[in-house]
Amino acid sequence: DQQVKQNSPSLSVQEGRISILNCDxxxxxxxxxxxxxxxxxxxxxxxxxxxxxxxxxxxxxxxVFLNKSAKHLSLHIVPSQPGDSAVYFCAAxxxxxxxxxxxxxxxxxxxx
Amino acid sequence: xxxxxxxxRYLIKTRGQQVTLSCSPISGHxxxxxxxxxxxxxxQFLFEYFSETQRNKGNFPGRFSGxxxxxxxxxxxVSTLELGDSALxxxxxxxxxxxxxxxxxxxxxxxxxxxx
Numbered sequence: 001d002q003q004v005k006q007n008s009p010s011l012s013v014q015e016g017r018i019s020i021l022n023c024d025x026x027x028x029x030x031x032x033x034x035x036x037x038x039x040x041x042x043x044x045x046x047x048x049x050x051x052x053x054x055x056x057x058x059x060x061x062x063x064v065f066l067n068k069s070a071k072h073l074s075l076h077i078v079p080s081q082p083g084d085s086a087v088y089f090c091a092a093x094x095x096x097x098x099x100x101x102x103x104x105x106x107x108x109x110x111x112x
Numbered sequence: 113x114x115x116x117x118x119x120x121r122y123l124i125k126t127r128g129q130q131v132t133l134s135c136s137p138i139s140g141h142x143x144x145x146x147x148x149x150x151x152x153x154x155x156q157f158l159f160e161y162f163s164e165t166q167r168n169k170g171n172f173p174g175r176f177s178g179x180x181x182x183x184x185x186x187x188x189x190v191s192t193l194e195l196g197d198s199a200l201x202x203x204x205x206x207x208x209x210x211x212x213x214x215x216x217x218x219x220x221x222x223x224x225x226x227x228x
Contacts, residue, residue, distance in 0.1 A: 034216065043116070043202050043219030044155075089155065098145045098160035098206065098214040099168040105154065 003027045004092050006103035015112050019077040023090035023103050026071065030092040034100070035064060035075045037086045044089060048075070080110045114139065116205050116220035124226045130191040133223045137184050137205030143167075143214050144186040146178060149200040149222070158201075160214075161186050190225075198227045 005024045013019045021035075031052040036044035050057040050064045050073070057064050063076045077084055087107045091100040117136045125131050137144050145168075146158040157170040161180035178188040184205075190197055204217035 036219075041200070041222070041224065043118075043204075043221045046216055046218060049216055091155075093214070095213060097168060098143050098162065098217070099157045099170070100145070100147075100155075100204075100217060101157070102147075102155035 002104075003030075004090060004101045004103040006088075006090060006106045008106050009104070010107045010109070012109045012111060013080045015082055015110055016079045019075075019080045019084065019108055019110065021075040021077075021088050021090075021106050021108065023073045023075075024071060025073075025092050027092070027094070027101075028071065029094045030101075031095065032093045033064070033066060033073050034091045034093075035062075036089045036091060037084075038089060038105070039086050047088075077108075080108075082110050082112050084108060084110050116203055116218055118201075118203050118220040118223050120223060121221065122224045122226075124228060125193050126228050127193055127195060129193050130189060131193060131225060132187055132189045133201055133203075133225075135186045135188075135203030135205075135220060137186070137203075138207075138218060141205035141207050141218075142184050143206045143208065143217075144180055144184065145204045145206070145217060146186070146188050147202040147204065148172075149202060150196075150198075155202070158188065193227045195227050198225060200224050 034049040035047045038044040087105045145160040160168040180186045200222045204219045206217045
């Protein structure tokens with residue numbers, strides 16, 4: 001039972017344009033969502049998070065949007081840079097607990 | 113502040129052996145969670161420890177176990193290794209919010225375990 005889904009395995013974007021990564025979840029009890037960036041053979045690097053009491057959170061070039069009614073969140077990266085090329089994972093938790101449920105990841109490629 | 117450290121970084125074992133992996137959390141973090149990453153199953157939660165007690169557990173067999181020490185360092189152990197246990201094992205540490213909830217988890221570099 002995949003409670004967190006990233007339906008796009010890959011995404012290719014031109015440098016300077018916007019990258020939009022999507023994530024859907026099925027468990028309405030999730031109340032805390034995070035995005036991580038990961039390179040092969042390394043641990044995930046935290047990017048940005050959002051609590052279910054909000055619908056938007058920004059940090060520099062990264063913005064996360066949460067649509068609770070649709071059980072959907074997205075990560076916007078503007079402008080995209082070649083160094084953003086990596087696999088991006090969304091993750092969710094209940095009661096902001098220590099158990100994160102991860103999506104399968106989306107590989108972002110930003111071309112110069 | 114130093115990040116999460118994991119030792120060893122790489123490990124090769126044979127089927128039937130057991131292995132112990134170590135994780136040192138960020139200073140001041142008292143929650144440690146462990147995850148397994150494989151190509152087929154993605155990132156899956158193993159367990160979480162807080163104040164030397166297991167708080168959460170994922171759907172893994174009893175061959176997977178862990179513990180946490182009074183200094184918040186944590187170890188996980190896998191007994192009777194199987195080929196399917198080959199994976200990247202990740203440790204994450206977090207502080208607690210003022211409300212007692214787990215804050216953002218920060219990950220270590222992982223231990224790459226290969227079972228032959």
